[in-house]
Every structure is written in structure tokens, then in C-alpha cells.
Amino acid sequence: MAPLARPVRLVGAGNEPDLAAGSGNVLSWKGKPIGLSLRTPKGKKTFLPLPVRQADLLSRRRRA
Numbered sequence: 001m002a003p004l005a006r007p008v009r010l011v012g013a014g015n016e017p018d019l020a021a022g023s024g025n026v027l028s029w030k031g032k033p034i035g036l037s038l039r040t041p042k043g044k045k046t047f048l049p050l051p052v053r054q055a056d057l058l059s060r061r062r063r064a
Helices: 050-063
Strands: 024-029 032-038
């Protein structure tokens, strides 16, 4: 199974963030900002975007 923290970019362009934790760069597509590339602290799990987290919590409640 592949690690979840690998970079996956479907559209857009941007530079990789600096190595310092918390640094980030804007991702853009057709000249408009569409997201952010963020460097997380070493040894920490990456966070889920809010809509994905909410969907996960809702599905867990439904199963219970």
C-alpha cells in the first residue's frame, strides 16, 4: 500500500514548500489560486481536509 503523504497533483502548478515545518506555497490553475502545498512537521500525521474529515465522522456514526 502506498503512503498517504506522497504528493498528488491533479491540476495546477506550484513550487514545493521550503523544508521548514509550516511553510507553504500557493497552487494555481489558469492564474487563479486553487489550493496550498503545505509542509507538515516531521513525525506528525498529515491532516485531512475538513469535508473529508466530516464525511469520515458521519460514516462512522452511521455504522455505529
